[in-house]
Amino acid sequence: MAKVTVKNLNKYFDNGVHAVKDVTFTAEDKEFIVLVGPSGCGKTTILRMIAGLEEVSSGEIYIGNVLVNNVPPKERDIAMVFQNYALYPHMTVFDNMAFALKMRHIPKEDIKRIVYDAAKLLGIESLLKRKPGQLSGGQRQRVAVGRAIVRNPKVFLFDEPLSNLDAKLRVAMRAEIVKLHHTIGNTMVYVTHDQVEAMTMADRIVVMKDGVIQQIDTPLNIYNNPANMFVAGFIGSPAINMTKGKLIRKESDLYFDSEDYQLKLTPRQAEVLQNYANKDIIMGIRPEDIYDSRFDAMAESPQKFITKVDFVEPLGNEYHVVLTTANNEYTARFDPKDLPKMGQDLSVTFDMAKAHFFDPESEVNLY
Numbered sequence: 001m002a003k004v005t006v007k008n009l010n011k012y013f014d015n016g017v018h019a020v021k022d023v024t025f026t027a028e029d030k031e032f033i034v035l036v037g038p039s040g041c042g043k044t045t046i047l048r049m050i051a052g053l054e055e056v057s058s059g060e061i062y063i064g065n066v067l068v069n070n071v072p073p074k075e076r077d078i079a080m081v082f083q084n085y086a087l088y089p090h091m092t093v094f095d096n097m098a099f100a101l102k103m104r105h106i107p108k109e110d111i112k113r114i115v116y117d118a119a120k121l122l123g124i125e126s127l128l129k130r131k132p133g134q135l136s137g138g139q140r141q142r143v144a145v146g147r148a149i150v151r152n153p154k155v156f157l158f159d160e161p162l163s164n165l166d167a168k169l170r171v172a173m174r175a176e177i178v179k180l181h182h183t184i185g186n187t188m189v190y191v192t193h194d195q196v197e198a199m200t201m202a203d204r205i206v207v208m209k210d211g212v213i214q215q216i217d218t219p220l221n222i223y224n225n226p227a228n229m230f231v232a233g234f235i236g237s238p239a240i241n242m243t244k245g246k247l248i249r250k251e252s253d254l255y256f257d258s259e260d261y262q263l264k265l266t267p268r269q270a271e272v273l274q275n276y277a278n279k280d281i282i283m284g285i286r287p288e289d290i291y292d293s294r295f296d297a298m299a300e301s302p303q304k305f306i307t308k309v310d311f312v313e314p315l316g317n318e319y320h321v322v323l324t325t326a327n328n329e330y331t332a333r334f335d336p337k338d339l340p341k342m343g344q345d346l347s348v349t350f351d352m353a354k355a356h357f358f359d360p361e362s363e364v365n366l367y
């Protein structure tokens with residue numbers, strides 16, 4: 001069993017920064033957990049505490065069932081892949097990968113076999129005689145992963161391993177790391193500020209802000225049921241559209257009134273949000289839940305309203321369209337058919353069943 005458990009973890013740096021605040025989560029055995037959040041939210045510090053590179057201020061870290069707070073890094077049976085790869089520049093790829101095994105006095109023939117097997121898995125057999133300076137960024141990245149694999153650790157820790165790669169290579173390496181996880185099946189804790197990486201790689205995501213966990217769940221659950229406005233805004237691209245407004249009652253129905261339009265809530269939303277009648281509320285609608293009411297399933301909706309097309313961004317298979325109303329701006333994601341032109345008026349509808357509602361003060365997701 002190689003689960004990683006972090007319990008009530010805190011980190012205070014000497015300068016008084018409280019970087020990690022009472023953080024608790026478990027990466028189950030063989031699970032791929034991604035810690036994600038904006039720069040400075042404490043994710044690297046958590047990873048470094050798990051690795052034993054940073055002292056814990058308070059709380060507990062378990063690897064398997066062993067409390068490792070006072071266990072030195074090299075005895076924790078983990079391997080860490082860093083953002084800058086941390087390869088030894090004067091050593092060949094083979095020697096970089098073999099280094100940890102040599103330190104453990106593993107027989108030479110075994111080292112050769114282990115390194116070749118790992119190199120094969122990563123498609124870098126032909127590079128073993130080169131030095132890091134003679135490799136591309138992507139190849140260096142593979143070597144850094146290879147160096148971690150040969151140690152066959154219980155747990156892999158990744159600290160933004162793809163952030164120095166260009167966009168195309170990043171996508172390719174993303175897939176390779178996921179495949180690697182399927183093949184070798186170790187527990188992985190992966191840190192990134194890139195929500196796309198988190199969404200595409202994780203079994204479960206831990207979303208962080210200012211040292212505090214905001215939500216832990218599967219990528220899909222986080223996308224569909226964000227715990228609060230921060231998570232809703234951080235996960236998803238283009239970002240969810242937020243609108244300030246009020247809930248008003250008309251006969252037996254509740255409507256969201258933005259000043260620019262009034263949209264009827266579904267019966268279920270009206271039931272859950274009945275205590276917010278006549279109160280301020282924030283509505284979130286994702287770009288793909290906005291429809292051009294000339295077409296689509298929403299064409300017959302009575303809930304159309306007029307917007308102005310401010311900007312059209314063609315991406316080939318889809319279009320991002322910025323729409324404005326008197327007081328608000330929305331980014332919509334449209335299929336590439338009969339596109340509106342910049343400056344024209346456009347009637348749109350929102351798929352209200354997909355709308356989220358947030359408390360304006362606590363920012364908690366109410367529906």
Ligand code: ATP
Nearest residue numbers: 013015017019038039040041042043044045046193
């Ligand atoms: P990034 O994505 O930029 O790496 P992060 O989420 O990994 O950010 P951390 O590196 O964990 O964030 O930093 C968390 C907070 O702790 C930040 O406010 C940072 O300035 C602070 N911090 C990190 N290391 C130290 C240190 N050695 N001494 C003092 N403060 C530190």
